[in-house]
Amino acid sequence: MINVVLLGAGNVGTHLYRALNKANDIALLQWYNRSANAMKEAKGKVELTTEIDTIKEADLYLLAVSDSSIALLSNELGKRKGLVAHTAGSIPMHVLDKHLNHGVFYPLQTFSKQKEVDFHKIPLCLEANTAQNLLLLEQVAKAPGGPVYTIDSTQRKALHIAAVFVNNFVNHLYSVGEQICEEHQVPFSVLHPLILETADKIKSLSPEAAQTGPALRGDQLVLNEHLKQLTKTTHKELYSIISAAIQHHG
Amino acid sequence: MINVVLLGAGNVGTHLYRALNKANDIALLQWYNRSANAMKEAKGKVELTTEIDTIKEADLYLLAVSDSSIALLSNELGKRKGLVAHTAGSIPMHVLDKHLNHGVFYPLQTFSKQKEVDFHKIPLCLEANTAQNLLLLEQVAKAPGGPVYTIDSTQRKALHIAAVFVNNFVNHLYSVGEQICEEHQVPFSVLHPLILETADKIKSLSPEAAQTGPALRGDQLVLNEHLKQLTKTTHKELYSIISAAIQHHG
Numbered sequence: 001m002i003n004v005v006l007l008g009a010g011n012v013g014t015h016l017y018r019a020l021n022k023a024n025d026i027a028l029l030q031w032y033n034r035s036a037n038a039m040k041e042a043k044g045k046v047e048l049t050t051e052i053d054t055i056k057e058a059d060l061y062l063l064a065v066s067d068s069s070i071a072l073l074s075n076e077l078g079k080r081k082g083l084v085a086h087t088a089g090s091i092p093m094h095v096l097d098k099h100l101n102h103g104v105f106y107p108l109q110t111f112s113k114q115k116e117v118d119f120h121k122i123p124l125c126l127e128a129n130t131a132q133n134l135l136l137l138e139q140v141a142k143a144p145g146g147p148v149y150t151i152d153s154t155q156r157k158a159l160h161i162a163a164v165f166v167n168n169f170v171n172h173l174y175s176v177g178e179q180i181c182e183e184h185q186v187p188f189s190v191l192h193p194l195i196l197e198t199a200d201k202i203k204s205l206s207p208e209a210a211q212t213g214p215a216l217r218g219d220q221l222v223l224n225e226h227l228k229q230l231t232k233t234t235h236k237e238l239y240s241i242i243s244a245a246i247q248h249h250g
Numbered sequence: 251m252i253n254v255v256l257l258g259a260g261n262v263g264t265h266l267y268r269a270l271n272k273a274n275d276i277a278l279l280q281w282y283n284r285s286a287n288a289m290k291e292a293k294g295k296v297e298l299t300t301e302i303d304t305i306k307e308a309d310l311y312l313l314a315v316s317d318s319s320i321a322l323l324s325n326e327l328g329k330r331k332g333l334v335a336h337t338a339g340s341i342p343m344h345v346l347d348k349h350l351n352h353g354v355f356y357p358l359q360t361f362s363k364q365k366e367v368d369f370h371k372i373p374l375c376l377e378a379n380t381a382q383n384l385l386l387l388e389q390v391a392k393a394p395g396g397p398v399y400t401i402d403s404t405q406r407k408a409l410h411i412a413a414v415f416v417n418n419f420v421n422h423l424y425s426v427g428e429q430i431c432e433e434h435q436v437p438f439s440v441l442h443p444l445i446l447e448t449a450d451k452i453k454s455l456s457p458e459a460a461q462t463g464p465a466l467r468g469d470q471l472v473l474n475e476h477l478k479q480l481t482k483t484t485h486k487e488l489y490s491i492i493s494a495a496i497q498h499h500g
Binding site for chain 1: 317340367375412417418420422423431439440449450452453457458475476485487489492
């Protein structure tokens with residue numbers, strides 16, 4: 001049995017709480033957050049605390065807090081024998097090196113509190129300062145049942161940037177699609193199957209090989225026509241720059 | 251029973267053949283294509299022809315050919331009593347108005363010959379020059395079992411542009427993600443669950459509401475760091491312009 005203290009009750013923290021609380025080989029000793037309100041779903045199920053001084057000794061401390069709070073919280077924790085790991089994509093492991101045992105436990109997924117996610121489908125990207133610490137993280141990571149990767153800080157940084165492209169930026173393009181639909185009184189749901197199929201294709205085809213459309217065909221007539229039709233300057237700009245990138249395989 | 255002649259054996263034509271061939275209330279009289287080779291999967295199952303002059307009388311002629319071939323093929327068909335409809339997103343209905351009965355039968359989906367699609371999940375966007383012709387298209391469209399919409403030429407054009415954003419452009423961002431992963435020896439499959447979840451979210455949350463990430467938070471530190479890390483000029487350019495669009499809800 002691995003004793004874990006979870007710190008943070010934002011999107012990642014909340015989903016981690018739900019996953020760890022279900023896991024068989026993990027004892028969730030405490031859940032810490034500055035405000036108690038964000039943890040109310042766990043009332044009576046796990047020990048809750050808003051006082052950093054009351055945090056118990058554990059095998060693993062998971063810091064599921066915002067990038068800018070990691071260093072501060074790590075200091076507030078004080079010297080600990082247990083492994084201290086953060087869950088952030090873009091923060092290097094070494095910010096935790098005041099702790100003898102430290103590492104990273106990065107769930108690569110997009111979390112909204114409103115939408116349940118299957119933790120067993122979430123890739124966990126791990127890094128630790130020793131082989132033994134990595135083993136401990138692996139044991140915890142395997143509990144939810146998803147894919148587990150060993151990823152160093154440089155790779156994780158790259159992965160985080162790639163994630164911004166395929167998540168935040170892709171989502172923005174969905175939002176542009178929705179705006180265009182609304183402007184023409186077409187329900188955005190007409191586009192849902194296309195969006196889902198485009199995403200699903202990556203499982204069997206490389207996106208480079210899956211590409212289609214007027215930009216790839218170099219169909220200047222359609223490209224000009226589309227640019228003319230777009231009413232928003234930002235949309236025109238995005239249209240031009242992404243079409244050019246497609247044409248130059250950029 | 252509705253008699254249909256299908257023309258064209260590209261991606262859309264091939265998938266339409268498969269869907270129509272399975273449909274109960276539709277008799278696929280002929281499949282026409284300039285070259286016989288693209289239709290070989292249908293040999294012995296449906297009458298195949300490469301000669302436009304041999305095309306039979308039918309209730310519906312579906313022109314599933316490239317945008318630039320529609321007008322030509324429509325002329326070659328000659329005067330027909332049956333309904334002549336094309337399947338293109340960006341071509342107005344009126345290019346077919348030499349035919350007394352004409353319309354549009356636009357399946358809004360991305361097709362690759364290599365990947366099977368569930369036609370019953372594909373939205374069919376219909377337009378016709380008379381109410382009776384629309385009824386005929388609706389009967390055919392309902393056979394595969396997917397959602398059916400009546401969409402006029404102006405709306406369809408807008409929809410096609412929106413589709414370019416949520417399909418071709420999104421797919422390009424996947425490709426950028428893959429390039430970044432390859433550069434850092436990280437398997438692209440680490441990003442698959444994130445890609446699928448981002449797409450799945452649109453079913454329950456508007457993309458505007460679902461947005462997260464450094465650009466939305468205005469986290470200039472992370473934005474600068476990411477820009478510094480990117481090695482390709484195109485990627486930097488895409489990163490800047492899409493981040494700015496997110497910040498201005500553009």
